[in-house]
Amino acid sequence: MKRRDLIKGLPLFPLMGSITGGLLSPGLLFAAQKTPRPDTPDYFEELGVTRVINAAATMTYLSGSLMLPEVLEALTATAHDFANMHELQDKAGAKIAEMLHCEAAMVTSGAACALVLGTAAAITGTDENKRKQIPNLPGPRPEVIMQKKHRYVFDQAITTTGAKIVEVENAEEMEKAINERTVMTLFFNAAVSWYGGKDSIGHEEFIAISKRHNIPSFIDAAADVPPVENLFKYQKMGFDLVTFSGGKMIRGPQSAGLLFGRKDLIEAAKLNHSPHEAPIGRPMKVNKEEIFGMYAALKAYLERDHKKEWQDWLNRISSIRNIIEDVPGLTTQVHVPAGPANVLPALDVFWEEDKIKISPKEIYEKLKSGQPSIMTSLATRNDKEILNVGVALLKPEQVNIVANRIKEILQTA
Ligand SMILES: *Cc1c(COP(=O)(O)O)cnc(C)c1O
Numbered sequence: 001m002k003r004r005d006l007i008k009g010l011p012l013f014p015l016m017g018s019i020t021g022g023l024l025s026p027g028l029l030f031a032a033q034k035t036p037r038p039d040t041p042d043y044f045e046e047l048g049v050t051r052v053i054n055a056a057a058t059m060t061y062l063s064g065s066l067m068l069p070e071v072l073e074a075l076t077a078t079a080h081d082f083a084n085m086h087e088l089q090d091k092a093g094a095k096i097a098e099m100l101h102c103e104a105a106m107v108t109s110g111a112a113c114a115l116v117l118g119t120a121a122a123i124t125g126t127d128e129n130k131r132k133q134i135p136n137l138p139g140p141r142p143e144v145i146m147q148k149k150h151r152y153v154f155d156q157a158i159t160t161t162g163a164k165i166v167e168v169e170n171a172e173e174m175e176k177a178i179n180e181r182t183v184m185t186l187f188f189n190a191a192v193s194w195y196g197g198k199d200s201i202g203h204e205e206f207i208a209i210s211k212r213h214n215i216p217s218f219i220d221a222a223a224d225v226p227p228v229e230n231l232f233k234y235q236k237m238g239f240d241l242v243t244f245s246g247g248k249m250i251r252g253p254q255s256a257g258l259l260f261g262r263k264d265l266i267e268a269a270k271l272n273h274s275p276h277e278a279p280i281g282r283p284m285k286v287n288k289e290e291i292f293g294m295y296a297a298l299k300a301y302l303e304r305d306h307k308k309e310w311q312d313w314l315n316r317i318s319s320i321r322n323i324i325e326d327v328p329g330l331t332t333q334v335h336v337p338a339g340p341a342n343v344l345p346a347l348d349v350f351w352e353e354d355k356i357k358i359s360p361k362e363i364y365e366k367l368k369s370g371q372p373s374i375m376t377s378l379a380t381r382n383d384k385e386i387l388n389v390g391v392a393l394l395k396p397e398q399v400n401i402v403a404n405r406i407k408e409i410l411q412t413a
Pocket residue numbers: 060109110111112113154190220221222223244245246247256257
């Protein structure tokens with residue numbers, strides 16, 4: 001490749017390599033760019049990385065979700081010019097806040113980063129000294145209140161700031177736990193999805209107690225679209241800070257997320273973030289293209305026909321059912337999680353194991369290690385392990401591939 005070609009192609013083609021054979025034909029993605037050059041390398045192949053068919057969910061270890069064509073266009077279209085990152089974050093944030101009907105917003109490097117920055121903002125406000133010192137502030141540790149039932153793997157993002165988590169089990173305990181060290185309260189929205197059962201303190205009461213003591217309340221709703229309405233719900237309820245992942249069903253860059261809510265807190269969160277050199281958020285940089293990409297993703301997500309998309313997922317499920325259902329001993333059922341997290345229709349597949357001699361775990365492993373590699377999920381229904389096949393993250397042409405592979409494995413079991 002000539003050096004001139006290399007430079008000319010740089011912003012576009014490394015990205016394109018990673019999606020060729022990917023979600024859409026490059027011709028469609030880059031309508032203005034015409035067809036890809038025939039010598040575009042296949043980077044998956046070059047590094048020996050397996051392409052995975054995702055019939056599971058938006059999991060970070062499976063690279064989240066696939067960016068929408070609009071997002072890929074935004075990434076490449078904005079890669080050719082410099083911008084002042086303060087100005088970009090401010091202007092993208094202002095526009096996002098307008099779109100989400102809240103005071104202020106910013107793009108973070110994912111919801112986990114938003115948890116760090118929101119907590120840091122609650123600790124430091126605009127105090128420059130504190131910004132320089134966290135996570136090692138002098139004196140007793142700042143405290144963040146959570147329901148005991150809401151403790152989860154991502155709350156390490158809270159303690160990363162030096163804060164300590166104080167657990168409460170009911171409204172009375174929450175009232176009592178608030179003291180001069182309390183900086184924030186955190187509500188894990190999907191605790192009921194993850195653990196079952198009810199929250200010990202409901203949303204409204206949680207907000208009311210926080211407000212009564214003038215403590216900012218933060219809700220983690222990272223995986224909680226669809227439905228799209230959730231993007232507006234929690235700020236309206238009265239939470240001071242809200243986060244959603246950008247790289248789940250909003251289908252923005254995998255390393256982007258949204259933090260939005262009260263203006264003073266968002267301003268303080270920005271002070272704790274890149275491009276400032278020192279603060280805790282400096283290693284959680286979001287690049288220029290990702291900020292534009294996150295904005296483009298949100299815009300596309302809000303404009304999408306969500307009913308049609310849901311119907312399209314149901315149609316995919318019907319296609320899979322049509323292919324596999326004539327295997328004797330097999331039963332299928334559409335399953336939609338109650339939410340609020342991962343509310344996507346999927347297909348439960350179960351069978352009489354004396355007729356079809358394979359366990360759900362074995363078929364899961366076979367699909368995973370097969371050619372092509374297909375990731376499904378194992379779920380529990382009525383105390384029994386079953387195979388769960390997701391459809392929302394499939395490319396259209398993968399629907400039948402997944403169905404035929406499942407059928408083939410079941411028939412030869
Ligand atoms: C996925 C997830 C996160 C982390 O989100 P990223 O955008 O990957 O940083 C945090 N909290 C919950 C509840 C999640 O589901």
